[in-house]
Amino acid sequence: MATESFEYARPTSIDRALELLEAHPGAEVLAAGQSLLPALRQGDGGPTAVIDIGAIEAMRGVECGDDVADVGALTTYATVHKHSELGEHVGALTEAVGKSADTQVRNTATIGGNLVTPYPVSDLSAAAVAGDATLVARSRDGKRHIDAETALTSPRAGLAGDELLTRITVPLHEQSTGSVYCKRPSPTSRYTLVGVAAHVAVEDRTVVTARIAATGVYDRVVRLEAVESALIGGDIDDVLVSDLASRAGSDLDPSRLVEDTEASASYRAYLVKIQTNRALDQSLKQATE
Structure with a gap:
């Protein structure tokens, strides 16, 4: 079935993405498109607007501090899987993404995209909850922190329509831990x-x-x-x-x-x-x- 028409925008900053979300209630956010693109191809009651956040570089990458890791929501499975410091401290997270899907998907699928999609089975969700991760959401009203356990038992990770998942933080556990x-x-x-x-x-x-x-x-x-x-x-x-x-x-x-x-x-x-x-x-x- 042909895809229905919709407005499309590709912002390059988080602030611009939030402006677009506020201006288009009910818009869908496109990251890697693992779930959204197949749904759009169905062409049945799709969104009136799609906001493609794939060009927002500020939402990519992993930064490790003394006691916490900060992972951008657009960071791919492959990047997380290969990150040695994450593997050392929160092995469940790197193992979960490394065991998900196939190489092609891992090279494109994003951490944030998985967590906000209500998959009935999600390797990453289990690892995020066990690792006591926190989801960081932003809207034009500010920033909100949601613990993974609360978020991942709710549709769309508990995000409001004008909120965007920008980062995930995970404690970096000391020695004498197993993950x-x-x-x-x-x-x-x-x-x-x-x-x-x-x-x-x-x-x-x-x-x-x-x-x-x-x-x-x-x-x-x-x-x-x-x-x-x-x-x-x-x-x-x-x-x-x-x-x-x-x-x-x-x-x-x-x-x-x-x-x-x-x-x-x-x-x-x-x-x-x-x-x-x-x-x-x-x-x-x-x-x-």
């Missing part, structure tokens, strides 16, 4: 069935921080809080990973489990325990190396 992402892809489509991201921190052989998030279980990313609670405060030498992973099922509401042609709800519930086991095992080993 990994484990997933089970579909054997046919290669899309993720279930993925689990884990971040743990250990002090004096005791687990002091644990954030574990799963994707592919519900239609949004979910924290596995029962597993986290059982892990925090535990002696690393006494932790039984298999017992902890079995608690992943107690976090789940059976009525919300995804069931589709790729996998049944019961299989996804089984997979979340398997991937939680793998993620915990690897992250705890990292934290104590």
Whole structure:
């Protein structure tokens, strides 16, 4: 079907993009176009305006400070995957994008584009929540910080129509931490069935921080809080990973489990325990190396 007509603008600054968003209520923002372009080709009730932000260089790149990494929303998966300092401190993030899609997509898809698109399965969303990331949104009224867990359980990452996701910040964790992402892809489509991201921190052989998030279980990313609670405060030498992973099922509401042609709800519930086991095992080993 032919694409319906719409106004098109390609600003080169964040300020100009925000002006356009305010002037065109309901406009769609185009980053790499992984989701928007196929939708536009359908030509069925599309937007009246498309704002292409791909030329805004201020929204690209990674900057690492002493305790936080600042990632531009237009930074590609490939750039994040190859960033050594991110890999050292927040491995779940670099692993998640490195395991997403194929090389061609990773070279064009953007971090921000993924996070504001309501994908039912998102490797990056699980890693962002486990890594305690913050989304930085801007409008002409100013700047707003949204924690990833709140944002990624809401449509369009909780952004208002006149807001633009400009950056993502992630804490750079000190030594004695482990950060990994484990997933089970579909054997046919290669899309993720279930993925689990884990971040743990250990002090004096005791687990002091644990954030574990799963994707592919519900239609949004979910924290596995029962597993986290059982892990925090535990002696690393006494932790039984298999017992902890079995608690992943107690976090789940059976009525919300995804069931589709790729996998049944019961299989996804089984997979979340398997991937939680793998993620915990690897992250705890990292934290104590």
